[in-house]
Amino acid sequence: MELAALEKQLRTLQTESTTKIGAASSLADLEELGSSLLGKKGALTDLLRGIGSLSAEDRPKIGALANEVRTAIEAALESRRTVAGAAELSARIANETEDATTPGPLPAFGSLHPIPETISAIGQIMGSFGFTVAEGQEVEDDVTNFQLLNIPEDHPSRDLWDTLYLREPGRLLRTHTSPGQIRTMRAVEPPIRVILPGRCFRYEAVDASHGFEFHQVEGLLVDRGTTLADLKGILDELARGLFGPAARTRFRPGYYPFTEPSVAVDVSWGGSKDGWMTILGAGMVHPIVLENGGIDPETHQGFAFGLGVERIAMLRHGIPDLRALLENDLRMLRGLR
Amino acid sequence: MRIPLSWLRELVDVQLTPEQLADALTLRGLEVRGVERWGSAWNKMVVGELLEVGPHPRADRLQLTKVRIGKDQVLEVVCGARNIAAGQRVPVALIGALMPDGRTIERAEKMGVASEGMLCSGAELDATDDGDGILILDAKAPLGTPLSDYLGEDVIDVDVKPNRGDLLSILGLAREVAAITGAPVNYHARSITESGEKVSDGLSLSVDDAGLAPRVVLRVVDGVKVGAAPDAVQMRLKAAGLRSISNVVDATNYIMLELGKPTHAFDRRAVGAKIHVRLAKRDETLETLDHVSRTLDGSDLVIADERGALALAGVMGGASSEVGDQTSSVIIESAVFAPTSIRRSAQRHSLRSEASHRFERGQELDLAPVAAEQVAALISAWAGGSVCAGSLDSDPKAIGTLRALPFRPARVRSLIGVEIPSQKQASLLASIGIQCSDVTAASPVQVTRTRTVNAEKGSLLLANVPAWRRDIEFEADIAEEVARLYGYDQIPPTLPGRDLPGYRPQPTTLRDLLRAQLAALGVSEAVTHALVSEALSDRHAEPVGLVSGELAESEGAASSALLALANPLSVDHDRLRRSLLPSLLDRAEANARYGAQSGALFEVGRGYGGGSGGPQEWTRLAVIAWGEMGAAAPGERPRVWDLNEMKRVITLLTGVADASPRYLPLVDGDSTLLHPGRSARIGGAGIAGLVGELHPGAPEWREAPRFILAEFALRGLSAGLPKVRQVTLPPTTPPVQRDVALAAPAGVAVGDLVALAREAVPLAVRVELFDLFSGAGLAEGERSVGLRFTFQPPQATALDEAISDQLAAFTTSAGKRFATRVRGAEAE
Known part of the structure; x- marks a missing residue:
């Protein structure tokens, strides 16, 4: 080419x-x-x-x-x-291109119930002071629920606990978490720092602030030289943890057969709901109870406290009626997410 | 214990307002339930003076009065009572006053004469029992004063704890007030003049068991005239919460409130000559004051005479010797009984009285003669009569003594955590009557009932505890008194800074992880009753597999008998649940009734049962869900809760504990709660439970939404935590997959085939169901089951032969066991 x-x-x-x-x-x-x-x-x-x-x-x-x-x-x-x-x-x-401004379809909302959540909150606060969770049994016997806690048979203090009994003689539904104190002391060597949350039962008519089933959290510290002042310190922290930094506590003498001295603790957290609300009972573990737990009251001292979970849950979440907690109405529960 | 403050003031000077006093007592441990003004309901009622009392022109039984209620205010009031006269001061209800019985006073014509108010009787005011005459006030009652100011009374209501029986009295409260204010307690005992017959002339007293009745004192008052107690006494008792009965009975109640010492008055005529304090004979009967005939028990303590029981000691008197209008002579019994014996009798006969309440808490021995004398003085003052000479006393030497309790002030400081000097401790204790003295020799300190510790004299103080403080037994009791009197608010808070316990895993870790997962998945947590009804556990029959079968056995719940209450509050809550499903389903149904067309609930809770080794408890997780999962956008199809969605949830949850669920057919009788065709057991290492759709059988379920339920045990899963997972690096060789399709005859469960595949092909790291269908190319009822096996050989082709062998073994044994045939096998 x-x-x-x-x-x-x-x-x-x-x-x-x-x-x-x-x-x-x-x-x-x-x-x-x-x-x-x-x-x-x-x-x-x-x-x-x-x-x-x-x-x-x-x-x-x-x-x-x-x-x-x-x-x-x-x-x-x-x-x-x-x-x-x-x-x-x-x-x-x-x-x-589509309209991305349409409202998002709602997912299925789940929530956590105020009772276990309150227990969990207490566990976290107390955990920062070295307390771990232990869980006792709910079906108890008269000996551990009462007698070892310095509540003898035929003592008028028994009137403080209306009890539900099982048909089997000597068996009952625990009226408080305090028998866990005995079981813990018998199982663990001091120093002891535990909380014992759980369900309790009493022969009690149901109203806006009472139920025959309820939850408590027991706290127990046993060590050398533990004092009532230490109890005050720990409970002050617990109150602030639960109700905010402005919460104040008031300690006044109380009566429980298993603590001596005994304390009733009121809390106030300022604001519109001011006033004292009794939230827990506490005290220095009675020497008889230490002894029944296998601990020498001459070498060790301890404090214990017990608080009602429902009452604290109601105060924290603004729930006016205790019965609502067991109703499990999803319209209420979903509001807690 | 309701304390009228005027009464308290007779025993101790109180300068505080009722509210201040209530606060001070509360901070000392005497919790005040409330402060009220007794009589505050007397609105528009005033003190008036009768100027004239004259006849009514038209009615004989009425009188016309002119009553002055203020300087220039005179009302014309018509009155039917006969006990009035000019010059008296009387309560006047003005027009508009609301009477305690609900009537409102209106201007009224009474037989032609207008009445501008009403003169009130004690009964009309609910102040005394006297309904016959007008309540005549003191001549110095200030004219025009509102009645609530003049007759009203401040009352504080103290919640007395069971250890402080000494506070169930005005005297006891006065001692506590004295410790707060420093004012002395002045109890002026009333003196009596004895005359006439000696008590021992006509009566004898014997006590069988001084352990049950350490001291019994009898006095007699002759020539009494039973009638109403003075108005002021009736009103004081009423303010304290007691009903007025008669002057004689009121005298015993008055002293019970004042000194905390119950006594009983018998009609002398109905009592023989020999008073005998003894245990009841078996089947002995006694009609008590409430007119109930009671059959006594050999352990009931009674006051008896030679004819039989007269009173249930410390609990209630008998009807036959009740003081009445005809009584002219009374025997006063003032005794101390063993607290336990009284408590048991009161419980046995369901008769808790003010008296038994006090006897249960223990009584001071010294008070027996004091109370007998004080009651006698009041009876003779209020009912006339003369106190017979002397008394019968079962044990005049039984007197309460100061108990000397050595304690270590240093131990008190160590319990409280504040440096309170020994002298300060002594002075605090002295303020409530516990005088401290020095100890002259080493002495034993009472630490508990069985434990004493010898301490050097220099480290000790001796607390001389008065007889009324029966609650102070141990050194720790002294510490509480010191702390209480020092003031709990004065104790500075500290944080315990000593040894910390060693690490222990939190038993709640797994539960809290599962709860958080479920909430994130859109399931709401519930807390339901542990006590359920027979009806509930019947209707929502507890799945047998969960309560007593093999599944239950895996968590120690085998042969779990139902635990029933001996004293249930109601049939709705008379037994402990074994499974969580009945009570959770009950709440799901309630939500559906409230209009929840979809929802999801879970509970972590306990089941309970009785086994041979005693009661057992186990922790379960139960989920129930129905309807749509979340909302669909327009045009989108919603996801709906079904078996597969629930299985996804179960896989996620068990995965938290590094476990994998397997599904196996229900064993006959596992559950009558679940749809027989849509339910399965959940198995796998560490997992035991059931999943399924609610049985559509019962009528109330047919209309219900499709509830999907699952419950499984947490025991096996908890053992897996805390778990640190080991890392597996991505393999360098590609995985090998083999698919096997089997034609399975009707009735063969895929779960069984999968279980067999896992067992027969151990080389497979994963076995999945990738295909499941019936129809074309298959016989009637037959299903094609496609299983995908994944292998991870170390080198390519390394295991080819072994894999083939295992797959062949699987298809062979599936053929034998389930009559399946191989439709195809394919390597990829």
Whole structure:
């Protein structure tokens, strides 16, 4: 082939290609054009097959021209790709557009019940003072629930606990978590720091603040030289943990057969609900109880406290009626999430 | 104990307002339940003076009065009572006054004469028992004063703890008030004049067992005229919460309140000559004052005469010797009885009286003669008569003494945690009558009932505890008195800074993780009753598999008999649940009734049962869910709770404890609660439970939403925590998967096939169900079960032969056991 003819064909290929490329509208078309023009079996390769018949001095000329044509086509492809790509992207976006401002559909809401949550909160607060959780049994015997706690049979203090008895003689439903004190002391060597949360039972008519089933958390610390002042310190912290940093406590003498001295603790947390609410009973573990737990009251002293979980849960969550806690109405529970 | 303050003031000077006094007592440990003004309901009632009393023009039984209620205020009042005369001061209810019986006083015409108010009787005011005459006030009663100011009374109600029987009296309270204010207690005993016959001339006294009745004192008052007690006495008793009975009985009640010492008055005529304090004979009967005939027990203590029981000692008198209008002579019995004996009698006969309440708490021996004398003095003052000479006394030497209790002030300091000097401790104790003295020799300190510790004299003080403080027995009791008198509010809080216990895992860790997971999954936590009814456990029959079968055995609940209450509050709560499902289902149904078309609840709680080794308790997790899971967006299909959704939850939950659930067919009788065709046992290492849909059988369930239930034991899972998982690096060789499709005849459970596959192909790290269908190419009822086995060989093709062998073994044994045939096997 003549040099001139080949040069012309190459120029024509460049012109025609640029026109085709300019007319292509999609990235896919451009991809196809690219390979039909520049690919292994493309038009350019096709034209250059004739190069073998050229003289040695013409070949570099054609080679240079072919490169020029290739570069021009590639540039045209690239610039067209940019345009087509942008158009395609905006078309896709337009196509995929929906109204993202519709309200989110509600998931299934679950919540945690105030009673276990309050127990858990107490566990966390007390945990920071080295108290771990231990759990006693709810079906108890008269000996552990009463007698070992210095509540002898036929003592008037028994009137403080109206008891539900099982048909099996001597078996009862624990009236408080305090028998856990005995079981813990018998199982663990001092120093002891435990809390004993759990369900308790009493023969009591149900009203807005009483139930025959309720929960308590017992606390027990036994060590050398434990004092009533230590009890005050720990309970102050517990009150602040439960009711906020402004909570104040008031300690006044109380009566429990298993503590001596005994304390009744009132709490006040300021604000509109000011006033003293009795939230727990406490005291120094009675020497007789220490002895019944296998601990020498001459070498060790301890304190114990017991609080009513429902009352604290009601105060914390603003629940006006204790019965609502066992109703398990989802409309209330879901509000606690 | 209701304390009228005017009475307290007779014994001790009180400058505090009732509210201040209540606060001070509360901070000393005498919890005041309330402060009230007795008589505050007397609105629009005033003190008036009768100016004129004259006949009514038209009615003989009425009188016309002019009554002045203020300087220039005179009312015309018609009155039917006969005991009035000019010059008397009387209570006047004005127009508009609301009477205690609910009547309102209105301007009224009475037989043609307008009445501008009403003169009141004691009964009309609910102040005394006298309804016949007008309540005549003191001549110095200030004119026009509101009646509530003049006759009203401040009353504080003290919650007396069982250890402080001494506070069930005005005297006891006066002692505590004295300790607060520093004022002295002034109890002026009334003196008596004895005359006439000696008591011992006509009566004898014998006490069988001085242990049961350490001291019995009898006095006699002759020539009494039984009638009403003085108005002031009746009102005081009423303010204190007691009903007025008669002058004689009121005298015993008055002294009971004043000194805390119950006594009893017998009609002398109905009593023989020989008073005998003894145990009742078996089946002896006694009609008590409440007119109930009671059959006595050989352990009831009675006051008897030669004919039989007269009174149940310390609890209640007998009807036959009751003091009445005809009584002219009374025997006063003032005794101290063994507290336990009285408590048991009162409980046995369900007769708790003011007297038994006090006897149960113990009595001072010295008070027996004192109370007998004081009652005699009051009877002779209020009912006339003369106090017979002398008394009968079973044991005049039985007197309460000061108990000397050595204590270590240093131990008191160590218990309280405040440096209270020994002298300060002594002065605090002295304020409530516990005088301290020095100890001259080493002495034993009473630490507990059985434990004494010898202490050097220099380290001791001797507390001389008065007889009325029966509650002070040990050194710790002294510490409480010191702390209480020092003031709990004066004790600075400290934090215990000694040894900490060693690490112990928290038993609640797993439970709290599961609870948090469930809440995040949209399930709400419930707390339901542990005490359930027979009806509830019947209707929602506790799944047998969970309470006594093999599943239960896995958590120690085997052969768990139902635990029933001996004294249930009601049949609704008379037994302990074994499974959580009945009470949880009850709450789910309640929610559905309230309109919850969907919902999900869970509970972590205990089941209870009786086994051969005594009662047992186990911890379960139960879930119940129904309806849609969350809301669907418009055009979206909602996810609905079904068996598979519940299984996803179970997989997530058990995965927390690194366990994997397996599902196996129910064994016959596992549950009548669950749909027989849509339920399964949950198994796998550490897991035991049931899952299924509520049985559609019972009528009330047919209309109900589809409840999906699951319950499983936590015992096996808890053992897995705290668990630190070991890392498995991604394998360098690709996993090998083999699919096996089996045609399974009707009735073959996929769970059984999967279990067999796991057993027969131990090389597989995972066995999944990837396909399950019936229909085309299968016989009637037959199902195609596609199982995908995943293997992780150490090098490519390393295990090919072993894998093939195991899969072949599986298909062979499945064919034998379940009559399946291989539809295809494919390697990938």
